[in-house]
Amino acid sequence: MKRKATSVEILAGKDEVIRILEDSPQFITNWPYVVKVSTRDGLVAEILLPRFLFKFGDTYRFSVMKDDTSYIYDGTGKRSHLIVTVTLKEWQTHTMADIELSYKGRGEFLLGKPLEVLLKGIGNGLKSLSEAPKQAPVPAISSHVADEVDFADPMSVANFLVKSRMVHSGLHVVQKGGLLNLVLELRENLKDDVLYVSGITQDGSKSFKLLLRKSQILALEYRSDNEIKVVKVEDDASARQALEFVSRIEGAYMVNAWVPVGGV
Amino acid sequence: MIRNMNSYPLYDDGKHRVYWLGIEESEDEKGILTNQYLVIDGNEAALIEPGGFFVFSRVLKNVSSLIPPTQIKYLMYSHQDPDVVAGLNLWFEYAPLAEVAVSELWVRFIPHMAVLSAGRIIGIPDKGMEFQLGSSKIKAVPSHYLHSPGNFSFYDEKSGILFSTDIGAAAFSSNEWYLFVEDFEGHARLMEAFHKRYMSSTKALRAWVRSIRRLNPKVIAPQHGAIFRDENVGKFLDWLESLDVGIDVFENEFYGE
Ligand SMILES: [Fe+2]
Ligand SMILES: [Fe+2]
Numbered sequence: 001m002k003r004k005a006t007s008v009e010i011l012a013g014k015d016e017v018i019r020i021l022e023d024s025p026q027f028i029t030n031w032p033y034v035v036k037v038s039t040r041d042g043l044v045a046e047i048l049l050p051r052f053l054f055k056f057g058d059t060y061r062f063s064v065m066k067d068d069t070s071y072i073y074d075g076t077g078k079r080s081h082l083i084v085t086v087t088l089k090e091w092q093t094h095t096m097a098d099i100e101l102s103y104k105g106r107g108e109f110l111l112g113k114p115l116e117v118l119l120k121g122i123g124n125g126l127k128s129l130s131e132a133p134k135q136a137p138v139p140a141i142s143s144h145v146a147d148e149v150d151f152a153d154p155m156s157v158a159n160f161l162v163k164s165r166m167v168h169s170g171l172h173v174v175q176k177g178g179l180l181n182l183v184l185e186l187r188e189n190l191k192d193d194v195l196y197v198s199g200i201t202q203d204g205s206k207s208f209k210l211l212l213r214k215s216q217i218l219a220l221e222y223r224s225d226n227e228i229k230v231v232k233v234e235d236d237a238s239a240r241q242a243l244e245f246v247s248r249i250e251g252a253y254m255v256n257a258w259v260p261v262g263g264v
Numbered sequence: 265m266i267r268n269m270n271s272y273p274l275y276d277d278g279k280h281r282v283y284w285l286g287i288e289e290s291e292d293e294k295g296i297l298t299n300q301y302l303v304i305d306g307n308e309a310a311l312i313e314p315g316g317f318f319v320f321s322r323v324l325k326n327v328s329s330l331i332p333p334t335q336i337k338y339l340m341y342s343h344q345d346p347d348v349v350a351g352l353n354l355w356f357e358y359a360p361l362a363e364v365a366v367s368e369l370w371v372r373f374i375p376h377m378a379v380l381s382a383g384r385i386i387g388i389p390d391k392g393m394e395f396q397l398g399s400s401k402i403k404a405v406p407s408h409y410l411h412s413p414g415n416f417s418f419y420d421e422k423s424g425i426l427f428s429t430d431i432g433a434a435a436f437s438s439n440e441w442y443l444f445v446e447d448f449e450g451h452a453r454l455m456e457a458f459h460k461r462y463m464s465s466t467k468a469l470r471a472w473v474r475s476i477r478r479l480n481p482k483v484i485a486p487q488h489g490a491i492f493r494d495e496n497v498g499k500f501l502d503w504l505e506s507l508d509v510g511i512d513v514f515e516n517e518f519y520g521e
Binding site for chain 1: 267269275332354356
């Protein structure tokens with residue numbers, strides 16, 4: 001019998017984590033190396049390591065047990081026996097999950113590393129499922145899409161882009177402190193208040209993303225060789241900070257400009 | 265609802281790597297799930313069938329955990345269907361140095377995706393072409409009329425994996441999902457209706473099978489459904505060869521005697 005244990009901190013309430021643990025087929029689908037899940041005749045899942053890693057796989061029939069604080073997924077395979085126990089502790093705004101994995105059977109003494117990956121992946125899967133939105137996102141049609149853009153959250157950017165069209169694309173040499181002049185130039189032929197401008201150097205080492213309403217910066221991502229800065233403008237201080245990074249942008253960039261369609 | 269946020273490595277020799285990038289079902293397309301794939305060679309990557317808005321956040325997250333998206337050299341689109349190209353403007357921004365590869369038939373439609381191509385579009389000629397990725401090659405293999413009139417499969421020579429666009433698509437039932445085909449006969453039942461109606465011509469299909477047999481891929485990975493490997497590659501090609509599809513099946517039904 002091989003036993004391994006880990007803990008993950010989940011930025012979600014216990015109820016949310018329980019919702020994920022209750023849907024055992026969905027939860028097990030998100031374990032690493034799971035290549036098959038069926039509920040046709042009980043809950044059956046196949047775990048198969050990538051061949052180049054280690055030739056190993058087994059198909060487990062799971063029974064799920066629970067008490068007040070833990071869930072136990074007990075899998076009986078053809079050549080091995082796998083038990084995953086998840087114990088939850090709730091804190092004020094987050095949940096700690098202690099996860100224990102025990103394995104008995106074929107390859108027991110060779111599978112140290114893969115079992116660790118499996119355990120870690122179960123923890124990460126539980127974390128990302130619990131923290132993810134309940135359903136696939138729906139593109140927002142709200143008039144605030146531009147205001148909600150935060151470059152730390154790619155989906156907020158996707159929400160904006162999916163309702164935008166590119167109005168300019170070209171190579172520009174930006175003088176230090178001159179990015180806003182380029183923005184003015186781009187604006188000359190545009191009626192739109194909201195403008196998204198992004199740029200990247202041809203070697204990919206530096207880039208920026210900038211969202212503006214009229215002359216006001218709403219959000220910024222600034223990337224140079226050694227740093228990434230994301231600013232969501234919410235007050236004077238963050239506005240100053242965004243301007244500070246904008247003034248640092250310098251060099252030859254491939255620049256794309258986008259405007260919202262349909263009145264964002 | 266099937267949702268797998270993980271990627272799964274299909275090939276890794278240390279320098280050349282191929283990944284399947286996870287899967288999720290949206291409310292509107294029950295059963296028909298889209299597969300996205302990533303090929304990495306050294307510090308260059310190709311994203312195959314990047315997919316639409318609904319899968320963007322997962323695909324971006326999985327790609328980013330494997331390679332910075334600025335190192336994506338190609339966004340490869342087998343054809344012009346929305347389930348393939350709908351996220352084009354997102355990927356245009358998030359893979360800002362990538363070129364978009366698609367049949368030259370669809371190049372003039374790209375502006376309808378709200379992007380200015382600005383020299384970033386590679387129109388693949390009807391006979392196909394090769395793409396250099398790091399020290400490896402990806403071949404665009406003609407797959408026209410299967411089902412789109414301008415359609416390509418993509419063959420990664422180093423791993424022997426053929427990305428077969430909609431050819432091999434399967435619709436899962438709600439109580440089962442699997443990444444690799446094990447029971448071919450059972451799986452064929454999930455593929456048949458789709459191929460009969462969506463694929464245009466039996467002649468086109470048989471020509472494709474002939475050209476794929478010459479390539480001799482180790483693995484066939486479609487845009488929907490499950491992946492074929494080992495003896496199932498041969499079984500799948502045999503099955504396709506014996507299938508009548510498209511206008512050859514439906515001429516009478518649609519147009520009368
Ligand atoms: Fe299609
Ligand atoms: Fe498709």
